[in-house]
Amino acid sequence: MAATELSISRPDDGVVLLRLSGSWRLSDDIPPAARVHQEVESRPTSRLRFDVSGLEAWDTGLLAWIRNVLQECSARQVDADRGGLPEGVRNLIALSEAVPEKTDTGRGGARASFLVRLGRDTEDLVEGSGEFVRFLGAVTIAFGRLLRGRATFPRTEFATILQEVGANALPIVSLISMLVGLILAFMGAIQLRQFGAQIFVANLVGIGMARDMGPIMAAIIMAGRTGAAFAAQLGTMTVNEEIDALETMGIDPTEYLVLPRILALMFTMPLLALYATVLGIVGGLLVSVTALDVGFRAYLVQTQGALSYADFAGGLFKASVYGVIVALSGCLRGMQCGRSAAAVGEATTSAVVTGIVFIVLACGLLTVVYDVVGI
Amino acid sequence: MATAEKLAPQAHIEVRDLTMAYGSFVVQHDLNFRIERGQIFVIMGDSGCGKSTLLRHMIGLRHPAKGDVFYSGESFWTADDAERERLKRGFGVAYQGGALWSSMTLSENVSLPLEQYTELSAERIREVAAFKLALVGLAGFGDFYPSEISGGMLKRAGVARAMALDPEVLMFDEPSAGLDPISSRRLDDLLLQLRDSLGITIVVVTHELASIFTIGDSSVFLCAQARTQIALGNPKELRDHSDNPKVRTFLNRGET
Numbered sequence: 001m002a003a004t005e006l007s008i009s010r011p012d013d014g015v016v017l018l019r020l021s022g023s024w025r026l027s028d029d030i031p032p033a034a035r036v037h038q039e040v041e042s043r044p045t046s047r048l049r050f051d052v053s054g055l056e057a058w059d060t061g062l063l064a065w066i067r068n069v070l071q072e073c074s075a076r077q078v079d080a081d082r083g084g085l086p087e088g089v090r091n092l093i094a095l096s097e098a099v100p101e102k103t104d105t106g107r108g109g110a111r112a113s114f115l116v117r118l119g120r121d122t123e124d125l126v127e128g129s130g131e132f133v134r135f136l137g138a139v140t141i142a143f144g145r146l147l148r149g150r151a152t153f154p155r156t157e158f159a160t161i162l163q164e165v166g167a168n169a170l171p172i173v174s175l176i177s178m179l180v181g182l183i184l185a186f187m188g189a190i191q192l193r194q195f196g197a198q199i200f201v202a203n204l205v206g207i208g209m210a211r212d213m214g215p216i217m218a219a220i221i222m223a224g225r226t227g228a229a230f231a232a233q234l235g236t237m238t239v240n241e242e243i244d245a246l247e248t249m250g251i252d253p254t255e256y257l258v259l260p261r262i263l264a265l266m267f268t269m270p271l272l273a274l275y276a277t278v279l280g281i282v283g284g285l286l287v288s289v290t291a292l293d294v295g296f297r298a299y300l301v302q303t304q305g306a307l308s309y310a311d312f313a314g315g316l317f318k319a320s321v322y323g324v325i326v327a328l329s330g331c332l333r334g335m336q337c338g339r340s341a342a343a344v345g346e347a348t349t350s351a352v353v354t355g356i357v358f359i360v361l362a363c364g365l366l367t368v369v370y371d372v373v374g375i
Numbered sequence: 376m377a378t379a380e381k382l383a384p385q386a387h388i389e390v391r392d393l394t395m396a397y398g399s400f401v402v403q404h405d406l407n408f409r410i411e412r413g414q415i416f417v418i419m420g421d422s423g424c425g426k427s428t429l430l431r432h433m434i435g436l437r438h439p440a441k442g443d444v445f446y447s448g449e450s451f452w453t454a455d456d457a458e459r460e461r462l463k464r465g466f467g468v469a470y471q472g473g474a475l476w477s478s479m480t481l482s483e484n485v486s487l488p489l490e491q492y493t494e495l496s497a498e499r500i501r502e503v504a505a506f507k508l509a510l511v512g513l514a515g516f517g518d519f520y521p522s523e524i525s526g527g528m529l530k531r532a533g534v535a536r537a538m539a540l541d542p543e544v545l546m547f548d549e550p551s552a553g554l555d556p557i558s559s560r561r562l563d564d565l566l567l568q569l570r571d572s573l574g575i576t577i578v579v580v581t582h583e584l585a586s587i588f589t590i591g592d593s594s595v596f597l598c599a600q601a602r603t604q605i606a607l608g609n610p611k612e613l614r615d616h617s618d619n620p621k622v623r624t625f626l627n628r629g630e631t
Binding site for chain 1: 431434435436460463464466468470471472474475476477478487488491492536
């Protein structure tokens with residue numbers, strides 16, 4: 001098959017003749033339409049003609065190229081003679097022009113200046129915070145209704161959620177918290193061994209796990225596991241109009257969907273944190289007994305002496321706060337979700353990120369408060 | 376129509392001066408129409424003209440930029456929350472994709488509104504739910520989850536749920552989109568039957584011509600270019616006698 005060729009000539013004054021020959025398909029090396037643009041631009045032109053006698057094969061490649069040339073012509077008020085084109089090309093081009101291009105869609109156009117974008121982003125941020133506050137308000141009202149016993153509360157679904165966020169999370173929480181206990185013990189041991197004070201590894205692991213590491217590890221696992229799941233569930237429900245259906249039935253989605261999830265995490269998170277603490281201590285025990293020559297009994301007695309109920313109470317309260325944060329961020333992002341599959345993905349990501357950021361913030365804040373209060 | 380107005384001076388549903396907007400982008404402005412009791416009313420127009428958006432305004436999912444919707448003369452958007460909840464209970468909505476709650480079986484989907492708003496015993500609720508499902512041709516599917524049935528069945532189950540509380544108004548968002556001709560015809564028959572035997576008012580968003588002419592008593596035509604309604608009346612009359620060429624072309628499938 002002959003090569004793809006374009007020759008541009010000027011048979012008469014002001015007339016440009018495009019001679020297309022060979023194969024003009026997408027897979028061929030089609031010359032850039034800019035060559036025609038340059039020719040038309042270089043000298044005054046009033047007419048453009050096509051000669052396709054040498055054309056052997058064509059597909060969308062030719063059509064898109066012709067459309068580009070024709071648009072350039074109409075922009076420069078050059079009269080393009082389509083008579084020279086193959087009939088099929090003429091008809092398809094006519095079809096593509098049947099519905100005029102929509103220009104008032106508000107899309108595309110020049111990229112907005114930095115200040116405009118900054119302004120828009122600030123507006124979005126303000127609007128986003130407004131939405132967050134509204135959501136928080138709706139949740140508070142729903143809680144109020146629950147306390148007065150007037151909330152629509154799906155019992156069977158609550159049980160399913162409890163199982164999902166509680167029992168089903170145990171394996172991963174076991175693994176991670178045990179490893180964190182091991183790591184804490186090893187790190188402490190290296191330093192403490194220099195003073196022959198290996199036994200204090202028990203204090204380090206016990207207090208560390210009970211006050212902070214247990215709750216925070218459980219919270220971060222749950223943010224990734226459950227916060228993401230909540231966002232995906234509610235997001236998909238938004239996409240499927242299931243949330244709309246609830247609303248038109250007069251059932252408040254905050255009460256029906258968000259409330260049980262927050263309650264479930266508020267109750268299970270302290271339990272998970274307690275479980276994580278115990279397993280962390282077991283991890284520390286393993287290291288101490290096998291690698292540090294600390295007796296099994298001595299380790300336990302030392303741990304018992306180091307820990308007070310206040311340490312546990314402080315940790316469990318923190319865990320409960322983290323639980324609310326994880327559930328809130330998951331549900332908020334799910335309810336805000338746009339109406340597409342990509343939006344569900346964004347909602348999930350954003351739920352985990354928001355969750356973890358607020359967990360760390362709350363942890364810092366609560367630690368300072370505990371310090372001031374003296375717990 | 377004159378006699379109907381004499382019998383019922385108030386329209387069942389009235390949309391007055393309704394303007395809908397997303398931010399500063401006006402979708403449709405100054406919509407005005409009345410839907411009489413026991414009518415099947417069609418909202419039609421080319422794609423993207425705001426038909427579904429209009430429905431969302433009528434059922435309280437989107438706030439109008441201007442104007443109001445009246446149900447039996449009662450304002451929907453100036454009412455307080457409790458009042459609006461009461462008005463909402465007067466209509467059932469069947470969504471485009473069914474919008475069934477995916478964590479519940481079909482029977483639980485239909486039962487939920489009944490559990491919420493009636494004092495019926497669990498036994499009675501089961502009976503009613505089974506009957507509503509049978510009415511849309513889904514007898515025996517009560518224990519299936521929405522993910523286990525076909526798209527057409529989902530739509531019909533959505534209709535069953537919308538009918539759960541025996542509402543006075545049923546609203547449909549694109550009921551026949553994505554259905555085969557037979558199922559689509561069956562759905563039309565169901566709507567006509569519901570209107571004739573229960574006397575309910577039905578609002579349908581659609582652009583399926585066959586269905587528009589079969590079921591439509593009255594209709595409004597929204598235009599995406601003019602951004603307002605450009606025709607109002609019986610669809611068959613509009614097809615033959617509308618003075619607006621765009622409406623005639625649309626209703627004749629482009630053949631004028």
